[in-house]
Amino acid sequence: MILLCFARIAMAFDPKSHLSHLLKRALESVAPQHKDAAILLERPKQASHGDFASNLALQLAKALQTNPREIAQRLIRELPPSPWLDAVEVAGAGFINFRLAAAAKTRVVQEILELGANYGRSRLGSGSKMQVEFVSANPTGPLHVGHGRGAAYGASLAALLAFAGYAVTREYYVNDAGRQMDILALSCWLRYLALFDEPVPFPGNAYQGDYVTDMARQIGAAHGRDYVHPAAAVLACVPAGEGGPPEAAADAHLDGLIKAAKDLLGEGWVYIHQHVLTEQLADCRADLEEFGVHFDVWFSERSLYDTGMVQKAVAVLERKGHIYLQDGAKWFRSTTFGDEKDRVVQRDNGLYTYFASDIAYHLNKFERGFDRIVDIWGADHHGYIPRVRGALLALDCDAGKLDVALVQFVSLWRGTEKVSMSTRGGEFVTLRELRREVGNDACRFFYMLRKPEQALDFDLELAKSQSNDNPVYYVQYAHARVRSVLSQWGGAAAELAAADTAPLVGERELALCARLAAFPEVIEEAARDYAPHSIAFYLKDAAADFHSYYNAERILVDDPSQRLARLALAAALSQVLQNGLLILGVSAPESM
Numbered sequence: 001m002i003l004l005c006f007a008r009i010a011m012a013f014d015p016k017s018h019l020s021h022l023l024k025r026a027l028e029s030v031a032p033q034h035k036d037a038a039i040l041l042e043r044p045k046q047a048s049h050g051d052f053a054s055n056l057a058l059q060l061a062k063a064l065q066t067n068p069r070e071i072a073q074r075l076i077r078e079l080p081p082s083p084w085l086d087a088v089e090v091a092g093a094g095f096i097n098f099r100l101a102a103a104a105k106t107r108v109v110q111e112i113l114e115l116g117a118n119y120g121r122s123r124l125g126s127g128s129k130m131q132v133e134f135v136s137a138n139p140t141g142p143l144h145v146g147h148g149r150g151a152a153y154g155a156s157l158a159a160l161l162a163f164a165g166y167a168v169t170r171e172y173y174v175n176d177a178g179r180q181m182d183i184l185a186l187s188c189w190l191r192y193l194a195l196f197d198e199p200v201p202f203p204g205n206a207y208q209g210d211y212v213t214d215m216a217r218q219i220g221a222a223h224g225r226d227y228v229h230p231a232a233a234v235l236a237c238v239p240a241g242e243g244g245p246p247e248a249a250a251d252a253h254l255d256g257l258i259k260a261a262k263d264l265l266g267e268g269w270v271y272i273h274q275h276v277l278t279e280q281l282a283d284c285r286a287d288l289e290e291f292g293v294h295f296d297v298w299f300s301e302r303s304l305y306d307t308g309m310v311q312k313a314v315a316v317l318e319r320k321g322h323i324y325l326q327d328g329a330k331w332f333r334s335t336t337f338g339d340e341k342d343r344v345v346q347r348d349n350g351l352y353t354y355f356a357s358d359i360a361y362h363l364n365k366f367e368r369g370f371d372r373i374v375d376i377w378g379a380d381h382h383g384y385i386p387r388v389r390g391a392l393l394a395l396d397c398d399a400g401k402l403d404v405a406l407v408q409f410v411s412l413w414r415g416t417e418k419v420s421m422s423t424r425g426g427e428f429v430t431l432r433e434l435r436r437e438v439g440n441d442a443c444r445f446f447y448m449l450r451k452p453e454q455a456l457d458f459d460l461e462l463a464k465s466q467s468n469d470n471p472v473y474y475v476q477y478a479h480a481r482v483r484s485v486l487s488q489w490g491g492a493a494a495e496l497a498a499a500d501t502a503p504l505v506g507e508r509e510l511a512l513c514a515r516l517a518a519f520p521e522v523i524e525e526a527a528r529d530y531a532p533h534s535i536a537f538y539l540k541d542a543a544a545d546f547h548s549y550y551n552a553e554r555i556l557v558d559d560p561s562q563r564l565a566r567l568a569l570a571a572a573l574s575q576v577l578q579n580g581l582l583i584l585g586v587s588a589p590e591s592m
Contacts, residue, residue, distance in 0.1 A: 013111065015104055015517065016041050018084060019052055023096075026078035030071070031060055041098075043518060050089070050097035051105070051514060057094040068094025105510050106501035106565075108517040112572040113497040120519045120579050124527055125166030131365060132158045134376035135288065136173040139280040140184045141209055143287050145421070146378065148431035149456060150407045152447035152585065154376045155293040156532035157405075159583045164527035169370070171297040173361060176277050177305060178354060182258045183207060184280070185273040189227065189261055191216035192272075198231045203257065205250050209428075215279050219272065227268045234260050287432050291440060292585040304360045310352050313360040313395070314345050322394040332359075337390025340383075358384075359391040366397045373401055374530065379408045379453070405530055408455045410447075415461050438463040444585040445472035448536040468547075471540050472586065475577060478543035480592040482574040485555050489567055499568040503561050508549040509569060515545050519576050532583065539580045546573050 020039050028035045037059060041052045057072035064071060072090040079088060084104035091097045112119045134154025137147045154170070162168045175181070187207040190200050195216055202208075219227065237260035238253065262269045281298075288294070304310050314330065317323050322333050328348030332355070335342055345356040365373050377384070385404050392399040412419035412429060421429055435443050442463040449471065450456045468474050504513065519538070526534040555566045578588045 013104075013107055014520075015084065015100055016052065016521070018082070018104075019054075019098055022079050022082060022085075023054060023056060023075065025080050026075045027056065029078040030074045031064060034060060034063060043514075043521075044097070047511065047514075049091065050087075051100045052098045053091070054096045054098075055094075057090075057096060061094065072096050102505055102510060103502070105513040105517065106504045106569075108513055109499075109501050109504070109565075109568050109572045110497065112516060112575050113493075113568060116575060117579060117582075119575060120163065120523045122164040122520060122524050122527070124164045124524050125161065127165065127167050128371040129169070129369060130161055130166040130372045130374065131169045131171055131368075131370045132161065132374045132376070133171045133173055133365075134158075135293070136175070137284065138175045138180050139277055139284055140180050140207060141211060141280065143284055143431040144428050145410050145412060145431055145434050145458070146407075148291070148434060148443060149410050149447045149452075150376055150378065151288060151291060151293045151431070152444050153405070153407055153452050153532065156444070156448060156535070156584050157374070157376070157530055159585070160523070160527055160532045160535065163579075163583055164523055166372075166527075169297060170295045171299055172295045173299050173301065174281065175301050176281075177302045177357065179255075179258075181273065181277060183254065184212070184276050185269070186254070186258050186261050187212045188215045188219070188276050189265070189272055190257075192219050192227060193229070193231065193234070195220050196225055196228045198228055198234075200231045200234050200257070203250065203254050205254055211280075211283075215276055218279070219275060227265060227272065229264045234264065237263055287430075291431065291435060292444065299361070301357055301361070304357050304364070305352075309360040309364055310357050313363050314352070314356055316363075317345070317359070317391070317394055320394060320396075332387075332391065332394070334387045334390050337386065337393050339386040339390055343387050355387065355391075358388060359395075362388060362392060362402070363395055363397065366392070366401070371401065372403065375402065375404045376452075377404060377406055379406045382406055403530065405452055407452045408450075410456045410458055413457055413459045415459070419460070434458075441476070441586045442470075442472050445475070445536060448533045448584055451531070451533055466592075471536070473592075474547075475539045475543045475581070476587070476589055477592055478546045479574055479577045479581075479588045480590060481550060482546070482570045482577075483590045485570055486567065486574075489556060489563075491567070493571070495564060496568040496571050499564040500561060501565050501568060503559075503565040504569060506553065508545070508552060509566070512542075512545045512549055512569060512573065515542050516572055516576050519580070535580050535583050539577060539584075542573065542576060542580075546570070 019041055023039050024035070027037065027039070031037075037056065039054065039056055041054050044050055044053050057068040057075060060066075060071050061068040069090055072094045075096060076088050076090065084101050085098065086101040087099040089097050115121075132154055135143075135147055135151050137143060143151070158168045158170045184207050190202055190206065191213045193200055194202075234257070238256035265272065314323065317332060318330070322336070323330050323345065324333065325331070329344050330346040331342045332345050333342055343355050344353050345359070346352050362373075389399045389402065392402060412421065412434075419429065438446075438460060446458055446463050447456070462470055463472070466473055504510065522534060522538045526532060553566070555563070555570055557563050557566065574588075581588045
């Protein structure tokens, strides 16, 4: 089925390829010694400059020692005749502008209706194995609006890459080992003790949210007082503070409480730790599934320790001479590979650092045979990139296969008023709360309205509005308008696929055809640049073209051939909107 799909794609008429072929033939005649020169064609930003433009004459000017306008004229004279060309002209310093015949523009309508959901699919990836790892938030609390942006970007990028022909694996790295999970387990246990009248002063650097108390209540309901120890006994196990900076003293106190919990609870600690992990991971999965974000693999950090992969990765680095001992700890020579300082991989107490498990995790990715690996991280992790790349280079991995996309922060606004993202009680605006207020579609689309590396202002009131100022409403309304017109018509889809598009000669009709024909190019460019936001921009422009056409012209006109041609054009627009919205994880409603 996939092979058939690709075959049909290959048979589709591509004006860009056709023009490239014509230029190549002309080049062989004008400058045969340069017949292998790259031929670039771009769509001019201004429609008045034609449908495509080439700078081939400018490229050849130096080698041929001839004025580029003269070279352009000679190339135009040698172009083979083509029924798909209306006019060719020299512009500016020597650009060649092509104007397509109307028939070349309108034939895209039949192609779209024939290919349907496959229109725009590409062979760019050629089945290359690609892993996209995203979200990967510590399972220590509900996902917040910042995680939501990473989820929307990662899911849309993965869908885009799959649409462009890559074999994509969507992966979530579960940080189920290490100190943060210990802090969550401790936080839950302390709340549990308070429920049974054994309150221990709750540390300010523990997890504060109501969800922690909810988990404590679950344990209490299931096990009663099984895990209760006197508060005095807990505090007696915590070593006295030794002064120093307040932050360091607070961390030391927290670590003391964790050790006390482990010593007092024994196997009970394992149960509480597993309970909070299971609850938070289940909540995260459910939240993401409801958001339309799905993963093929949930990779456990703990598995890296259980299978010895962390020890193995550090041992390999040590064997290759990239590890040295200092103050009882093992350090990776990260500065050798461009990092600002060397990094600890194993502390003097024998415990491995987060960086050590990250090294092992990325080594595992390479061992799984991916052709390309994309990590999507929060912007605050930008300093982490050199050390991870350095570790891969030290392990003799091709670090060029790793791409890291950074996602900037999100600010919530209600009109002109900025919304507080957190409170003193440790609560924050969760992804679930945002989705419930504005809906999944608005969330997914609004997250794509900026490049991921740009900060995003999310206007809640705008996202909920039913107006042309709301981009997701504007795009969805275009699709619903088409479906309404098709419903009024009441004919069969087969009639549209067989429609003669010759009556489509109006300026707006041809502009809309040109927009639809650009969709495959937009897909490939967006896939190369990891830029699904380009799809959102394209859909807004396509919707604007259609709304302009719809408001200026009647579709259900009296003339049968013109009516059918316009209906076919509208149906093609509807299909392209569906294909683009699907990549972004946004619905295409039949009515609004």
